[in-house]
Amino acid sequence: MKRFILALSLLTSSLFASSSVEERLWDNGDTLLQFLQRNSIPMALYYNLDREDQELASEIASRAKYQILKDTNGQIEQVLIPISDELQIHIYKSKDEYKLTFTPVDYTKEERVLRIEVKTSAYQDVYEESQSSTLARAMVRAFKSSVNFRSIQKGDKITLYYSQKRREGKLWGDITIHMAMVEINKNAREIFLFNDTYYGRDGKELESFLLAKPVVYKRISSHFTTARFHPVLKRYRAHLGIDYAAPTGTPVKSAGNGTVSFVGTQGGYGKVIKIKHASGYTTLYAHLSRFAKIKTGQKVKQGQLIGYVGSTGMSTGPHLHFGVYLNNKAINPLSVVKIAKSELSTQAKAEFKQKINAYEEALQKIQTNPPKEEEFGNYIEF
Ligand SMILES: [Zn+2]
Structure with missing residues (x-):
């Protein structure tokens, strides 16, 4: 394990030290899949990821700073795309074949x-x-x-x-x-x-900040975690939200007053709604089966029906993936979802x-x- 990390950090530092490294900002609405396609990197890299990793890959924030290292022919050799302060997607060429891993940010x-x-x-x-x-x-x-x-x-x-x-x-x-x-x-x-x-x-x-629970749920099937080494899978995982298990069709409600900023599909998250709230908070509701009658730009009240629980995107069963972001960074929803002090x-x-x-x-x-x-x-x- 130690050797792996060492090799990786050498790789990372050589990437940063190289003069042909380009630093770029992730385009709003761009997905990993589109990125691979545009850069002629096999899309299988994405399709071969498991469910949780496809979810994670949907976490790349718009305006995230990422680095690309190209060879003299303009072909991509390495890419580092952060998905949080702690974890990044690392795409690299090894024996003419592209690989993708989730690696911790070295700090x-x-x-x-x-x-x-x-x-x-x-x-x-x-x-x-x-x-x-x-x-x-x-x-x-x-x-x-x-x-x-x-x-x-x-x-x-x-x-x-x-x-x-x-x-x-x-x-x-x-x-x-x-x-x-x-x-x-x-x-x-x-x-x-x-x-x-x-x-x-x-x-x-x-x-x-008062955010209410967005759904009546049976149980929490997955909690919030940032970069965490999975001892069995022997790799880094993260889950940047909370999964509330509930039957398909269960109403999903806005966690707070705000403005709808996105209604549509987003990679592994499937059908997604995002709502902007005061003080830099945004909430995300994923894997919905369908949307209520709402559209981008519309104001919503706390508790207002916005959609229904489903299993769209990469999901093994009906649940609501609920994310909370402060200034675009995922935070633990349980730290803000409260009804009283x-x-x-x-x-x-x-x-x-x-x-x-x-x-x-x-x-x-x-x-x-x-x-x-x-x-x-x-x-x-x-
Ligand atoms: Zn989830």
Whole structure:
């Protein structure tokens, strides 16, 4: 296994180091199948994938940055297409034959702390100190509506404890804020990440974006996972949504108020509806048997009928594949699908307290070390 990864990372770094590497942006609506066809790469590469991998291949985001290496005749030798911060599609030529694998993006993780005193505005100062708009955005997103960033004034303080990925020596991808504090007029507001959700010190969840469950389901047949090595299949898998098992024809409802941005078919996802919501959220409903009377551009309300459960695309049985995206990146739907803000149970609260202690210890140890260096950037161009 180790040898495989090593060979792969050598391959990857030689790909990046080569001068004939082109960096491109994935066209809106383009599919892997169309990409293969256009570039005279056998479409069997796609057709030979199993159901889950065909689903994954439908995850390539529009404006995803991908790399192509061509030989002197203009023939493609290698392509790396990211499908998340962690996983990418790797197409390469081996003995004149094209191969396709899903490989993890090679990165390291580091913990950082940023402490600043506000001079102009929270967002601006965090950005200027770190040179990272990703960090400034992550801060605003983490606090949700629990802090009014406009009320922050000169002299107020901000502390962010977060982890950041590094790829090829540069800062890469999304940032996870573990703990953050803003001191507004000497009044501290703190948030702590625990099981993918932010809580105040009292263990009460911050108010979150309200998305409701889109379907009445029998069971969850597949949970959300990012790059995960499958010990039996001996390869990397991911499932960037939740599968709700339900009979064909079960009504599917919009998870929130929003605007329909796509109605149609999308690769392995079959019949798909996408809805844009406020604050950069998009939801996706896949494998539908049919659509309700809706069209692109139409406004929908939370709970409004949009389609029916089915098994179109690559699917072994009727289920709803439900995806949630924040700024085009898949996030765990269970972290936002809620009906009310919740409080931790007594046992979870004890674990939460331990987590807070661990965070505070880490915070003591790590000196302020904002990046102020080149970013590899997100895999999606904003
Ligand atoms: Zn699924």
